[in-house]
Amino acid sequence: MLRALQDRPDFLNLILIEILEFDSAHIRxxxxxxxxxxxxxxxxxxxxNPRLGDIPLLMLMRSFVGLFxxxxxxxxxxxxxxxxxxFHQDAMHNFVNIYLYGVLKDEKPSHLSQTPEVNHS
Numbered sequence: 001m002l003r004a005l006q007d008r009p010d011f012l013n014l015i016l017i018e019i020l021e022f023d024s025a026h027i028r029x030x031x032x033x034x035x036x037x038x039x040x041x042x043x044x045x046x047x048x049n050p051r052l053g054d055i056p057l058l059m060l061m062r063s064f065v066g067l068f069x070x071x072x073x074x075x076x077x078x079x080x081x082x083x084x085x086x087f088h089q090d091a092m093h094n095f096v097n098i099y100l101y102g103v104l105k106d107e108k109p110s111h112l113s114q115t116p117e118v119n120h121s
Contacts, residue, residue: 012072063099071095 018026035058042061046052052060071092078087 012069067095067099 018024038061039057042057046057046060074087075091
């Protein structure tokens with residue numbers, strides 16, 4: 001996914017324009033085509049894995065895509081020479097570790113079972 005974004009940096013620009021200028025009006029049309037394919041692919045990767053938490057497949061997909069999007073955007077934002085080395089050192093490794101294991105030292109954080117509902121209206 002990162003390679004695709006690096007090969008086509010204009011793609012991220014188009015996504016941002018779609019979100020900001022068109023209020024994501026065309027995203028629904030895209031999802032009708034892409035979502036079933038993505039669900040099928042993710043189901044192969046994530047089904048029958050006893051280590052996965054009780055998280056809906058679409059939410060896993062959303063968070064996974066968000067991980068790469070945020071990584072790529074921060075790479076672009078922090079690409080200038082004066083940036084602190086800690087921003088770049090093992091960046092992808094750390095992003096993936098945070099995604100897979102979280103930031104807490106607990107093996108199974110208690111707050112996961114008590115996720116509050118969020119109203120986005």
